[in-house]
Amino acid sequence: MSRPTGPGGSGTVLARLARPAGEPTRVAVVADPHVATRAEGTSKLFERTRAHFEAALADVADRDVDAVLSPGDLTKDGEPWNYEAVDEALADLDAPFHAVPGNHDVPKDGDDHETPGLGRFVERYTPSDPVVRGPDGLSYRVGVGDLDVIGLNSAGTAERLTDSHEGHVGADQRAWLADQIARAETAVVLVHHNLPAVTAQLDAHRAAVESDLAEVPAMRDPEPLVETLAAGDVSLVLSGHYHLPTTAVSGGSADGGADGVPASGANGGSSERRSGGVREVAAPTTCSFPQSYLLCDVTPEGTTVRLVPVADSVGLETAHARRAADSATARGLTGIAAARLAAAPLVDER
Structure with missing residues (x-):
């Protein structure tokens, strides 16, 4: 299937993955926009x-995606007026x-x-007709092209x-997750x-470069979650939070050492394939450097993940x-x- 590239060009290849693989499916991952209409300044360029969120959605609109996925932080801090701005930005999105x-x-x-109330989040930003919802209402499983996307x-x-x-x-969520993974054909978790291997990349940078790097709030007790994901042989985990475009494998051996830092080959990407564990791709933020979103193309050969900027060169340099x-x-x-x-x-599993 031929897909349009959109005004942002084809993007920079961030990863070539062996999985998920299947019928052509394209998803955009727009993470951590932190939309703020009554604030300015900080490194988030409030x-x-x-404008950055709207630019991402406008670019996505020209790319024939099957869905836009977001791992959250839609707003600065959950303010009603910022949710209204998010709604206005999403109003013209067809996907x-x-x-x-x-x-x-x-x-x-x-x-x-x-x-x-979080019921509003469920109504506005989660699938209107999911296959099933989780015990908290905010988790769900929904079909997207050839994928079974599990929002967690x-x-x-x-x-x-x-x-x-x-x-x-928690345990109830993990039990629900295990059941949904078992029912899915090609599970992708949002x-x-x-997961720990991506968090370890911050720890490695703190130890080697920036000793004053703060302990960014992380996942509490992540090991049982990794075990659940690995036991179900989940194809891919898509995350946000750290505002970093990166990838790592938690709970198994693959490219990179114990600190989770990708090991570069001659072309900048590792050719090693994961051995067990869970592959995570973390999306960059649209709000601050490198102001980008991810475009993920699934084919029978695997998945190619591209990073697409939403700002011009001056905007990127300023950020x-x-x-x-x-x-x-x-x-x-x-x-x-x-x-x-x-x-x-960062990785080439194919």
């Missing part, structure tokens, strides 16, 4: 977040939009506003994780928070400069993102 909440989308104890809520609810930006997937001049954490995450882009493709 004053440009809406289905399937999201899971991020830690900035759900109510937190310190909020100075009333975050809309790691961010919490109005009663859970309100005191933290960490993620967690979740906000990252890089702003983020590099911010906190040690922003500077560190920018350094990791730049290194991953320079090494692309």
